[in-house]
Amino acid sequence: MSPSSSSPPHVVEDCRGVVQLLSDGTVRRSPDPIFPVDSDRDDGSVEWKDVLFDPTHSLFLRLYRPRPSHELSGYDNEKLPVLVYFHGGGFCIGSRTWPNFHAGCLRLAAELGVFVVSADYRLAPEHRLPAAIEDGATALLWLKAQAEAGAGADPWLAESADFSRVFVSGDSAGGNIAHHMAVRFGPAGLNPVRIRGFILLMPAFGGADRTRSELECPADAFLNLELFDRYTRLALPRGATKNHPIFNPFGPESPSLGPVETGPILVVTAERDILRDRDVEYVVKMRELGKRVELVEIQGQEHGFFATKPWSEPVGELVRIIKRFMTELSNESV
Structure with a gap:
């Protein structure tokens, strides 16, 4: 030897x-989470608990509900719209339990006045894609089963959740998952759940050819080119390139999204994000297919600011953008 x-x-x-x-x-x-945040910001206005949603893979989700005394305004219903959230982490790291993602969901529930469902999914490289996409679908099917259960649903959902006003969101890798949920289920594919819109925060898309924002990304960025490439090597199926349909919705092997009814989509990108050009391209191509897609760019921020600075003013701006999107669509007749 x-x-x-x-x-x-x-x-x-x-x-x-x-x-x-x-x-x-x-x-x-x-076992230690990263991205520590200020835990003193939790004022008790939101209660939360963990629920097992996939016994096969031991996957949990965390439910967040504003307490009854919390001010809830802007929605034409006594029950709360539901916001499903998938965390980021390059499909390789992260959890609903990490303090930064927990803090972000507390803020979303409190300031949006909504019922938040934060779902975990299997991580790569132990579980390469499409495992995370399938787990996202399982989480939404669990929500559908809760809606069908009526009074037999989880008590918090039965008491507080308006299943006719559901939104599916995600940050970075979670934004990619949210896109695939829009393609798979659209507005009406989870009846009696009605998905009013999809919210993609700096969604993780890629392609074999480099974009300008990828090439010009500084090495000291929170998500730089080296780390971006590492995540994709570990997350994609072995031997796959960044043109894989999961990662590149408009790649040479990707099915046409033209016939797909996705419903309204909000894409939020950041001015200094390595993925900015990918996200803008996604919006342009979706609009060319006739999809209802809105693009908002947060100035001065880079990739992952929602996850790394959940109590910051830029995240406050982001929350206000999401609230406007959700309020408008929640109050639309269907």
Whole structure:
């Protein structure tokens, strides 16, 4: 046996120290979340709890409900619109339990005055795509089952959730999941759940050819080109390129979205985001297909600001944009 073959396994891929792929194929995960946030901002106006939604894969979601004394305005119904949220993390890291994602969902529930459902999904490289997409669909099908259960649903949902006013959102990788939920279910594919709109926050799309925002992304960016490439190597099916249909909705192997009824979509990008050009291209091509898609760009911000700075003023601006989108669509007749 040669010395090289007997040497101990070494790290070949490292994602922020949270997940590491070793040379022998072993995956190491740190149990410690990253991106610490100020926990003192939780004023108790929102209550939350965890619920198992997929026993097969031991996947949980976290329900957030503004307390009855909390001011709820802007919606034409006593029950609350529902916002489903999928966290980011390059499909490789993250959880509903991480303090930053938890803080973001607390803020969404409190300031939007909505019922938030934050769902976990399986992570790569142990579970490469399309596992996360399938888990997103499972979470929405769980919500459909809750709507069908009526009084037999989870008590919080039965008491507070308006299943006719549901929105599906996600940040970064979660924004990619939200896109695929729009394609799979559209507004009416989960009857009696009615999805009024989809909210894609800096969605993670890619392609084989580099965009200008990718090429000009500084090395010290929160998400730089090296890390972006690493996430995709670990998340996509083995041997796949960034033109894989999951990652590039308009790639050479992607099915046409022309016949698909997606419903209204809000895309939020950031001025200094490495994915900015991908997101703008997505909006342009969706509009060319006749889809109802709105684009908003947050100035001065880079990728992931919702996850890394959930209590910041830029996130406050983002929340106001989401509230306007949700309020308008919640009050539309269907």
